[in-house]
Amino acid sequence: MLKDAVRTKTYQNVIYQNTFLIKNKVVLDVGAGTGILSLFCAKAGAKHVYAVECSQMGDMAKEIVEANKLSHVITVLKGKVEDITLPVTHVDVIISEWMGYFLLFENMLDTVLYARDKWLVESGVVLPDRASLYLTAIEDADYKDDKVEFWKNVYGFDMSCIRKQTMMEPLVDTVDEHQIVTNTQLLKTMDISKMASGDVSFTAPFKLVAERNDYIHALVAYFDVSFTKCHKLMGFSTGPRSRATHWKQTVLYLEDVLTICKGEAIVGSMTVAPNKTNPRDVDIILKYFLNGLHCQVSRTQQYKMR
């Protein structure tokens, strides 16, 4: 993950170029991993950084902090944010790289919001503080054949039941910008400093207008995040027109191949919610409707990220 330069460099720039946000502040790093964000904050003059990490990586983070002679500034706490006892009652800044595939997969945002409500001072800063989810539509004949239709005839055998399951699993993969057929629709913007925990569940309408005559095999979701409290707005996008990140994009294959003419629109809605049984999974319901010259479709599809 550290090797995702878009991600790590953005955080580094946010911190090093906006030391006014960090200097002499008490910082909480939620899901610290190797502790890289805590190290950045220490270098930027934080009064103290609490780095919370529940995985085995917490032990590594402790070693790394020591190796870099920053134990007097950074305290690594190995455990779940929901379980640990912070040595302070309040923090000035919460920093976290909580974003999962499709923004919400693995649902670490809830943990950030929990930490915010428990420890962040009134005027405190959350880094990043804005995340938006977008939707567009792509032509993807080759890959859909390879990844989905493949199962209809596997070495002469019918494995359609696997095709059915594959269709329900959003695919995390890199989309070429030339595959994009329509405009991009903003689905949802989240203000991490204000939103309620329940706001990770939502239904958003969309209208995707074709910019050329083409086929549409899939809708594609991606997100961007912003640090609005910086001197000037900073952030990054995980969209197909931006430099690739490890988040890639999230491809939702459509049951039907849509034949669309320039100017025609796919309208519909996307409902997103954590799975009730396993809240780290994400349930997605896609309703879409096209009444075009060559293609009339009205359909509901369910997906599950797990």
Added chain:
Amino acid sequence: MLKDAVRTKTYQNVIYQNTFLIKNKVVLDVGAGTGILSLFCAKAGAKHVYAVECSQMGDMAKEIVEANKLSHVITVLKGKVEDITLPVTHVDVIISEWMGYFLLFENMLDTVLYARDKWLVESGVVLPDRASLYLTAIEDADYKDDKVEFWKNVYGFDMSCIRKQTMMEPLVDTVDEHQIVTNTQLLKTMDISKMASGDVSFTAPFKLVAERNDYIHALVAYFDVSFTKCHKLMGFSTGPRSRATHWKQTVLYLEDVLTICKGEAIVGSMTVAPNKTNPRDVDIILKYFLNGLHCQVSRTQQYKMR
């Protein structure tokens, strides 16, 4: 995994081109997955096939067998080979695609041997019945820098403790044949139809002679499997000179960069054993020695596949 054409086509050819091994025989498919090997055997005229699969995929395999109208020939048993009750006391053939990374990772071979000893008739056939592990040495400056040395300076911080851990984890990756600097040494051949369970632990000596002046950054292990009971020998290799498979190769980075001259030899031994705590993991101890014109090294390194 079905999309690994080398793998699946080899099994298909073995079965379809050697129906004498399968026709009117009772077959046990160990770790059947989607059931593809069982389907091949059914088509080849097996009397009956028992397909054992312990994961959720077992349910899919049942659906697939029904969809292909082969329920009268194939019985899918969802469960562990060690736990299930077979409706028959003996089988004529055991077929399995049990090979893991580095051949032995995840140790499904033990399950095949268990099934062999419990159910296979005296003159029964195991497919495949031979597996060999090989070792060679490669130049890999770029990747070693990227994957290992990276941790020495991560955005200005010392994360050498992660480098140390990374060094101990064999890397499953594709090696270009032009990176190969030495001959290839056969480490171990296993006869699946005869070997004892304990034979998956072994120490094998090696001698790797440089075929040109170069640097050596890593030793590389790979395996091949053979079906010796076929009309003519069939099988496939996962080596860097063969068509790529999902097994790729297994790269063991060396602590030192070795400077080697044509004709000089790295001699040593490799000890391989299932991890005592978690037998699905593999412990590897590599001892190597080079007394060259430009480089004298004698070292022991430990690795763990997990």
